[in-house]
Amino acid sequence: MQKAIILFVVMTISLGIFAQSADIVPKPVSVVKKEGVFKITDNTKVLFNASDETEKEFSDLAKDLLKSATGNTPEFVAPTAPKEGNILIQLNNPLDTKIGNEGYTLSIQNDRVFLNANTTAGLFYGMHSIWQLLTVNDGTTLPCMDITDYPRFGWRGLHLDVSRHFMPVEFIYKYIDYIALNKMNVFHWHLVDDQGWRIEIKKYPKLTDVGAWRADREDLDWNSRKEPVKENEPKYGGFYSQEDVKAIVEYARKKHVTVIPEIEMPAHVMSALAAYPEFSCTGEYKPVPPGGVWPITHIFCAGKEETFNFLEDVLTEVMELFLSTYIHIGGDEATKTEWEKCELCQKRMTDEGLKDEHELQAYFIKRIEKFLNKNGRQLIGWDEILEGGLDPTATIMSWRGSDPGIRAAKAGHDVVMSPTSHCYFDYYQGDPSLEPKAFGGNITLKKVYNYEPVPAELSIDEAKHIIGAQANIWTEYMPNGRHVEYMIMPRMSALSEVLWSPKDAKDWGDFSKRMESQYKRFDKLGINYATSAFQVSAKPELDPANKSIKIELSTEAYDPTIYYTTDGSKPTANSKKYTQPFSISKSGTVKAVVIQDGELKTEPLATDFFIHKAIACKVDQKFPNSKSYESTGEYALVNGIKGTRNHADGNWKGFVGNDFVGTVDLGKETEFSAVKVGVLQNIGAWIFYPSQMIVEGSNDGKTFKKIGSVKNKVSISDGERQIQELVVNKKALARYLRVTVKNLGECPKGHAGAGEPAWLFVDEIIVE
Template sequence: MYSSRLALLFILLVVTACKNIEPPKMGIIPQPNEINYQEGAFTINDKTVIVVENNIEAKQLANGLGSFLKDKFNLTLEYSTTAQDNAIHLIKTSRDGDYGAYNLNIGKEGVVIEGSTDQGIYYGLQTLKQMLSPKANIKEPLLNYVHVNDAPAYKWRGMMLDVARHFVPKDSIKKVLDILAMHKMNKFHWHLVDGIGWRIQIDAYPELIKKGAWRKVKGDKKPWEDFEATYRDSSSAVYGGYYTKDDLREIVAYAKERYIDIIPEIEMPGHSEAALQCFPEFSCDTDLITGVYCAGNEGTFEFLQNIISEVVDIFPNEYLHIGGDEVGKESWLKCDKCKKRMQQENLQTAEELQSYFVSRMEKYINTKNRKLIGWDEILEGGLPERATVMSWRGFAGGIEAANAGHDVVMTPGDPLYLDHSQGKSEYEPPSWGGYNNVLKIYDFNPVPKDIAPDKKHHILGAQGNLWTEQVKSLSHIQYMMLPRISALSEAIWTKAEKKNREHFINKLDVHFDRLDEMGYNYSGSSLTPDYDVSYNKVNKVFNLRLHNELDLYEIRYTLDGSNPTMQSELYSGPIEYTTAIELNAMCFRNGEPIGFPLKKMFSTGFGDQCKVTYSNAYNETYGGGGDKALFDNKFAIARGDDPSWQGIKEKDFEVLIDLGSVNELSYVGLNFFQDIGATSVMLPTKVIISISKDGENFKTVLDEAIATQEKREPIIKTIKSNFDKQDVSHIKIIAKNRSVLPEWHIRKGPAWIFVDEISVK
């Protein structure tokens, strides 16, 4: 179709690739596997033509590029099917290549993007667009001569979004897909169904969206606490939402234009309270609807098969996710129907019954020309013959499945759960689970060494998972995605030997501008100041070092309690101190603050002189670092698993602190933790602080009752006492434990006190 002149152009472009010039700072993410720059530049102008084959997909790609250039540079380009100079050529080749592979060449005559598939051309266009953005850096459409030869390292590059806990509107889903597309991600795992919400219209069972899509709002209880499905027009407050089939088809089409496959998840056999409160006849014959489908009821399988038949009609891609995780099997062992099923099928354990359930559903899914994929619990009792495993509880399930010849998508909670916190600041928005920062994700390798060499091809790739227990808005979704999805995209697109952590960090500087231009709410956690403290025993001086995860940009600080500005002291080396300091530090990018501030009082703790005596021993599991933990200048964050918390179970926190010498003090403070939603840790009911000059006669400087807070979110409460300056050698602190959790608490049993870092000045 194209002239020999164009073929010659392509050859010349490739030949000139042998001279690689230092690349400009373009910030292309994910990093192309081969990129070679040459001297010279091509400028797109109003005479430039977009040359494209005459087919529907190619025209859509060309139109997308035309709209981009119009919006970005106010250029209206003409289209042609004839090869020519001063043009952007989009070419679908007949040559073999990896699915999604592309070549991008820029030379004197113009731009050539070619791929063996339309998807490859689309990815080439994403690279080209990044070369032309953000406008803050690229004032005109000028492109350095370059040759790019690129292809994805893995087939599966995805993200899961949970919309069951908090419904996400259709337009917000599209914006999530836009973020994935710009990073060349190709899978969107859509968690449409869970115990507390059914989000997909099923014509055969309208009750699922009439009732299952809505839940009663019960005070400040979490959605999963005492969950009760209800109707939208209920007299009580309700919360929820669902997608119509038209909504779903619209989103599927939107994703297809961006070469993203949508994998719907229909949970079974567990996590199904919403469905079973609508259809209790498919629950086991027990007194309680547990959220687990009855495996002995033939109606259960008919119900789920009817649902699947409608789901596959909406979603055309090859995989259907059935969940299969965290199945409480107690009801099966009590249910007469399930017991009978086990006898009929000669099943010895509940795990084998689960395997029967999953295998039976897999056979039906296969009749619909779909592949079953599930969380790694589907390994329990034996894995169905053709099932694909999504390994989330670490790598073990994925290793077992791959070595047995099954395809695997690696998605371990550490580090790929995007609902986990990405920063340590107390100002971070609510999160769930552990701590996964940007570089931890960037360093992720989907193929563990324990997989046999001849089985490595079974690792399809990886995905990040964003559960929404704490995430209720598009803005918060974007915050949890970015820039971590940027790191993940490079971890699974770029070949391991081509990855460069330092280069990626530098590219983020440009990418932040790009994200700003697009209006995305990305996280600055990786730029929030962090610290470490060391003590020089010889000079008796403390050294405070400041840094951030990416080691980018300026950190400015104050020691007088004021907020840092660009006129504040620039951090250039360790801050030495011998008396307590009140640090307030902030990172600045292009003269503007980014991330969160670091606000801490760093006490001397009086070095090795200090001795702490406990009336009640702290728990060994929650030792915080031992007897010196309360003066180690390591401040715990608002997470119960932070190792700096020191825990006392049931009894009072009561310590006597010998400072080792007499010192002039006017302040004593310390931190306590509470997290009702996830732990048995509560604030103390009272705190008493006393001081003494001689260690025998004590004066009370604080006797404060602490009000009970029923707030479910984590709390760090600082208790402090300011008093007239006086000589002090000993400090006594008593924090009263309520001993037993109150009746309204979601847990039962003994209460804990968590304490951290005593500061004095």
């Protein structure tokens, strides 16, 4: 059968020499630059004969891409033009084994262009490279080069949680476009969680009649939302009909994106149990929670046959809607206290010879896996499904770091890497003071780019089980599509290069330079992307001898022009231009920005520095801090630098269970009027404000007299990340100051860690 041939009639114009690296993201496997350009004009025609429906689908997508780049849709006519002066796009016959199923070759010459691939997927990705080259130039010009390109990994995924916040169908289409734009190929659709059931199941209509709606608490912080008190109060929610799902799956298929549904079990199912409480252990009705839930104890009953009948019915309808080989069943964060008390669950354990509830979960997962396998599908789940044993045919998604993925690969499981350290795009991507509220952490564009999915601990054969990676988008703090866009772009482009390009081809400088063009493409498409990579951070270094601070400014942006101030004013193009590190010898606020083409790329990041009477003095601690939160060096608590709301920023000392007791040697008897200490609260990380701070003075370092104290007045139940400064204002004279900050001791009742040791975080001891 003759394969499709697409001819683009073009005119060759003036020659020129272009940069050595093709301006394409993700970076191609091989690029050989040549002299010259190829120009598409208003007379360009596309000569095409489609031999089957798949090739016709590709031609339609090619038209859309060319129109997007050039502003015109070339006329498609019969392929009668000669190769000279044209662009030839065709499927290989015989196949090119080097480029595989998704690769392509692209040769742009002075008088002709060739795009070849083994499949329409390869042609599709090649057309995206042509689109990128056109959009970075004038919309019609292609620089001459030869490209050979194919992906490193077969699973290049992006996840989206639509349970915490429902995303309209129109945005789901756009999301798939973004996946395709970045040459990724998996859309992991998280359709079910405690806060909402989002897919229509005809046999169980209450799943969407009841489970898709929750009390509207959108005006409150996610973790501060109380259960509804009235059944008729305003509701928030939504769901996708089966017709919606079919249309979305088909749309994705045409763009070579596989949609993998996630139907959570046995936990994260409070929305399902609100509709059908009989499938829980207790049978108790609990409403769909409007916000955060922890621990997750209200889960499916593993002892009832009715539970498995229900899940098989649900999965049967799901499999009818989705084309994917994989079905994701969750399997994470199941607290098994109900199973421990449930007579039916305990009987199941006895009947099946299971020694504990972990093995009961393994039984649960294996039973679902057998059902999926019987229907020609494969099970994939979060790495908790490893607990209690698992058949090697199951695929693991490793989110709790790399270790579960390493264990799974060594045991013969295929693994998709998705660790919180690099792939959770609900984490901050810049300084929290300049970013919309996020779940926590900090994963910058550069950190994503530096991720390596294959752990060094694996042998060559074991490494073959790492089939790819994906980014996860949990939407507790993303109420709409524009916010989601902001969180995924441009980090998605960095991950796409990690997963597509050869490992040894990674070059942060080259990537950040190419991202300048990628940002312009985002602008062209109207994407609400983040410019966090342009934020300027101030890296301080204490000079103890001179009691000053040397400051180095840096940003992830390519070849930035940085302007700064030290008096707290907003920098402009008339401010000092940063050329080298500088020193400050008095307290001040440094603000710095990148200005590009006269445009301020982000708001300035403000960093306060404190030159005070205790700076660079010796501090003795009574109790050691955690090695994980060491802060920075000998003068960590008296270096003039305060911590941010990010407890892992390197400026905090963390104490688990213990008080902070530090004695500062001022070197000589010194008069002062105030002692200040910064403390942090982030109850989600088990970090609580102290109960009080006590300041004592001494001249001999042995006998101390109380100078003053201050009690914490902020509620320890406040879930917001926040910082306060504890201050004792009193004039005194002393050489030694003993500062005691009292740890709360234990996490309070009602907290997930109730009874466990609480964390105390302190930063700078300021003496004025």
